[in-house]
Amino acid sequence: MYESHSLLVLPHVRVQNANAISSPMTWGFPAMTAFVGLMHLLERRLTARDVPLLFEGVGVVCHHCEPQASHRGYTHAFHLTRNPVGRDGDTAAIVEEGRVHLEVSLVFAVRGDACAAPAEERAAIAREVGELLLTLRVAGGTVLPGSFRGRRWNGPELIPLDEQEDERRQQSKRLLRRWLPGFALVCRDDLLHERHAEMRADDPDTTLLDAWLDLSRLNMTCRGGEDDGEETIRWEARRRPGWLVPIPVGYGALGPLQAGGDVRRARDTATPLRFVESLYSIGQWVSPHRLDSPERLLWYVDNRLDEGRYRLRNDYIDNAAEFV
Incomplete structure (x- = not known):
């Protein structure tokens, strides 16, 4: 796990109508690739403004999540917009778009000359980043102007982390408690591979997809016993080690890299292009106070x-690099 030198914290960002369809197989919370894309965009915009700040990672603590969907039993349906009729008077086609309202705290690992600036200059830079964020999209959603305002929370902050181990540990505890109540999304590749090994012991033909689906669903287990001399059977939900969710973690190439302009109707004719598909893993929602350092929630x-392979990593476990 790499150590961050400074953190840029944007607390309690309110986002309206963010993209709730994170991949072809998952929905609910936006993909972490969307927040990493936001991180790169912030760095480019700040570079254009001559702000000496480089971004290395991003963490997300979710305080509120409200999917715009209704459900009856096990059937869920997104709330879709009805577009005006076309010029010919016919009803316009409805494109399925999943939306979600969010309130999240964004934690960026940063470095650069700005991190060593005096406190007043760091505060000015943090405010500038917060104002810049209000003009951008977060996972396709609109950032509401009421973000960063509240009597219980501070505004955007650029926080240098202490170099002394003991002081850094105490500083980390204070920061992690500040992001309560909420849950941070971390990666659990280790649980996916452990479950795959367990299933292969019973069936050698089991694939990682089988293990991923097994951890993504609610599994019922039949247990037998005796009650007053009579055999009884009951069904119980198999307990999982924490709040686990299926998540996309990046993209895998489907073919070779194509030169810019070789693919027709591409958005950018100068940038090389490659066709990809989503890569999946298992994530876990963890309360920030259970982490030993802010670096554990960074992607x-x-x-x-x-x-x-174009994918994201998270060092919630120390041996994250061992898993594909």
């Missing part, structure tokens, strides 16, 4: 270009 880019 960062760990591409393997020679293998055609």
